[in-house]
Amino acid sequence: MFDFLWLLFALPTFGALIVLVAGRWLSQKVVGGIASAAVLGAFVVAFLSFLALLGLPAEERSITITYWQWITIGDFEIPVAVLYDPLSAMMALTVTGVGALIHIYAIGYMDHEPRYQRFFFYLNFFILAMLILVMSNNFLVTFVGWEGVGLASYLLIGFWFEQRDDQYGWYADAGKKAFLVNRIGDAAYLVAMFIIWTSVGSLTYDVVTHEAASLPTTTLIFITLLLLFAVSGKSAQFPLYVWLPEAMAGPTPVSALIHAATMVTAGVYLIARTGHLWELAGPVSQIVGWVGILTAFFAATLALVQYDLKKILAYSTISQLGYMVAAAGVGAPGAAIFILVAHAFFKALLFLGAGSVMHATHGVIDVRRLGGLRHKMPQTYLTFLIGAMSLAGIPLLSGFWAKDAVLAGIAADGAFAIYAVGVVTALLTAIYSFRAVFLTFNGEPNDQHVYDHAHENKMIMLAPMWILAFFSITIGWFNTPFALALEAFLEPATGEHEKIALFLELIVVMVSTVISLFGFVFAYARYIRKEQWPLTLASWFAWLTPALENKWYIDRVYDVIIVQPIKAVASWFARIFDPKIIDGAVNGVGSVINDAGEAVRKLQNGAIPTYALSIFLGVVSVLFYFLFVG
Amino acid sequence: MVPTSYYLILSAIIFTIGAVGVLSRRNALIIIMCVEMMLNSVNLTLIAFARQWDNLNGQIFVFLVMAVAAAEVAVGLAILIAHFGISKSTNIDDVNVMKW
Numbered sequence: 001m002f003d004f005l006w007l008l009f010a011l012p013t014f015g016a017l018i019v020l021v022a023g024r025w026l027s028q029k030v031v032g033g034i035a036s037a038a039v040l041g042a043f044v045v046a047f048l049s050f051l052a053l054l055g056l057p058a059e060e061r062s063i064t065i066t067y068w069q070w071i072t073i074g075d076f077e078i079p080v081a082v083l084y085d086p087l088s089a090m091m092a093l094t095v096t097g098v099g100a101l102i103h104i105y106a107i108g109y110m111d112h113e114p115r116y117q118r119f120f121f122y123l124n125f126f127i128l129a130m131l132i133l134v135m136s137n138n139f140l141v142t143f144v145g146w147e148g149v150g151l152a153s154y155l156l157i158g159f160w161f162e163q164r165d166d167q168y169g170w171y172a173d174a175g176k177k178a179f180l181v182n183r184i185g186d187a188a189y190l191v192a193m194f195i196i197w198t199s200v201g202s203l204t205y206d207v208v209t210h211e212a213a214s215l216p217t218t219t220l221i222f223i224t225l226l227l228l229f230a231v232s233g234k235s236a237q238f239p240l241y242v243w244l245p246e247a248m249a250g251p252t253p254v255s256a257l258i259h260a261a262t263m264v265t266a267g268v269y270l271i272a273r274t275g276h277l278w279e280l281a282g283p284v285s286q287i288v289g290w291v292g293i294l295t296a297f298f299a300a301t302l303a304l305v306q307y308d309l310k311k312i313l314a315y316s317t318i319s320q321l322g323y324m325v326a327a328a329g330v331g332a333p334g335a336a337i338f339i340l341v342a343h344a345f346f347k348a349l350l351f352l353g354a355g356s357v358m359h360a361t362h363g364v365i366d367v368r369r370l371g372g373l374r375h376k377m378p379q380t381y382l383t384f385l386i387g388a389m390s391l392a393g394i395p396l397l398s399g400f401w402a403k404d405a406v407l408a409g410i411a412a413d414g415a416f417a418i419y420a421v422g423v424v425t426a427l428l429t430a431i432y433s434f435r436a437v438f439l440t441f442n443g444e445p446n447d448q449h450v451y452d453h454a455h456e457n458k459m460i461m462l463a464p465m466w467i468l469a470f471f472s473i474t475i476g477w478f479n480t481p482f483a484l485a486l487e488a489f490l491e492p493a494t495g496e497h498e499k500i501a502l503f504l505e506l507i508v509v510m511v512s513t514v515i516s517l518f519g520f521v522f523a524y525a526r527y528i529r530k531e532q533w534p535l536t537l538a539s540w541f542a543w544l545t546p547a548l549e550n551k552w553y554i555d556r557v558y559d560v561i562i563v564q565p566i567k568a569v570a571s572w573f574a575r576i577f578d579p580k581i582i583d584g585a586v587n588g589v590g591s592v593i594n595d596a597g598e599a600v601r602k603l604q605n606g607a608i609p610t611y612a613l614s615i616f617l618g619v620v621s622v623l624f625y626f627l628f629v630g
Numbered sequence: 631m632v633p634t635s636y637y638l639i640l641s642a643i644i645f646t647i648g649a650v651g652v653l654s655r656r657n658a659l660i661i662i663m664c665v666e667m668m669l670n671s672v673n674l675t676l677i678a679f680a681r682q683w684d685n686l687n688g689q690i691f692v693f694l695v696m697a698v699a700a701a702e703v704a705v706g707l708a709i710l711i712a713h714f715g716i717s718k719s720t721n722i723d724d725v726n727v728m729k730w
Contacts, residue, residue, distance in 0.1 A: 605726070606725075606726035607722075607723065607726055608722045608725055608726075609652075609653060609654075609656075609722065612652055612653055613653055616649060616652075616653065
């Protein structure tokens, strides 16, 4: 069965090429259908391969298929090879599964879009790059996918590059910001690869994992810190998270697919894939835990005060990615992958719900202008509510089990300070999730005009949402604390997970339940019943409001210490260095040659006797040289 | 038998006359004639050496030089006539269009 894994890459490539070459003669529905079918086909391949993998005994579930040698320079060999093990199988399933649903949704969502060929070409290209990223067996080919998804992200954020509004500025600039911020992390990835190559002599995951124990700890710390920087770029962690909120300028299916479900989880995947390095790197594991959980916390606080529905979801994504990174960092990669998969479903669902609202209201996304939409859009409301409940960690839904697995993993590691921050973040998560639901769908319409025009969307958009809603409820049941099927399945790839003591597990579950229900009650009282006590509670934190509204001043700090100096240097180069020194050198060479030519051309006077004389004198002097000197 | 050096001296004199003629005269026809004279002085040298070393290579080479000379005259006269059609003159100071 694994002989057909190449189809996983061939199908999106094929779909992308058809759309690229023949798209201009095809209608929007056909183009969308071809692109969706390609990804759906890839999903079928991924699913059958997954079944075949399940059929093998646990210790044989790691298959490497080498297609060809990409680079061979002396000892330096980079194969184009697939590493198919439980981890990449899970990632491939998630990417193609969620990807196929979002493709189908996009057929409905992008129905008024004139550049639909370009859109579906980019989407298929993204799926291809993402599959390369998660299926490769070495760092370098993963990096190819890593850059590929970055490119797709850039192209799709700036998809409406000719538009601008007050919130994002030029949409093209939002794409540029994402791309440039990611470049910083990519540079760290490259340097990490250089160090791995010089110290291990191979970039293959198997070899690196195997040799990691023999490396000095300082080397490992350097490698993992650089990788952490790369992860913080791609997975939107502190300090490089700033691009993700801006990325919401892209079309909503893109936000769902790339900036919530798949691409941004690449960093988490990388940590899980190289988990052994992080275990051995001593203090780094704590650093990763803190980076992740603090990102989760601060992003959650920002999600509380946003009024743009997509921005709420964007900060929520950063926050959930923080959970994943923290879990992967403290040695619970199984839990990290679990929340990754669960999050892919419910966050994609929430984004598709937001997109459904935008589609119905012709682009209104400010929750202050929405409200009461549950009467107009009952199905969107229901699916969105399921997604939000899952995100908030309401018991028995996927998000609950996933968050519980993460928090239990952190607590079992003994990092109780991190755990405490995680619990507070869980409370904030529950509050902002229901705030988003209640402001959008409940209460009275805030803008009667918008409300009157709203309508429920077509089935082609609702069906993917219902499927995602189904999995947002059920996917967690594969990995309850009583039967850790998913984590056990992942063990060959991520290493043994720690057995968590029952009483600790029970405490964590109880705390999570209480926290999420309290969050629900708080939001209900605050936004539906309009009671007084939540306001009283909130007023204790009123002094934080300016900080929150300014996004903790992070953007402003970056502006002062990074953006402005770079702009100043760049403008110095543009005004002084380039015209004076670079152009001066080029023009100088030109004018020297010009002047020399001006002087020499006088010799060519057209008079034949002069030419004859110079030939004669030349012959005489050559003869003279050979006869008397040479 | 006349010594070879005599031939060489005569050849050098003819060559010099030819070279000076090429450089100093302004009439294109005379310049072509001077060029022929230079070629023939070289022919004389070749034949002289051929006789001295009893080697026919020099004589054969003379035929080649004569063939080249014939071709050169044909081309040279053709250019001259073509140019005469334009400028009505055989003075090479008038042939100066190929300059900067």
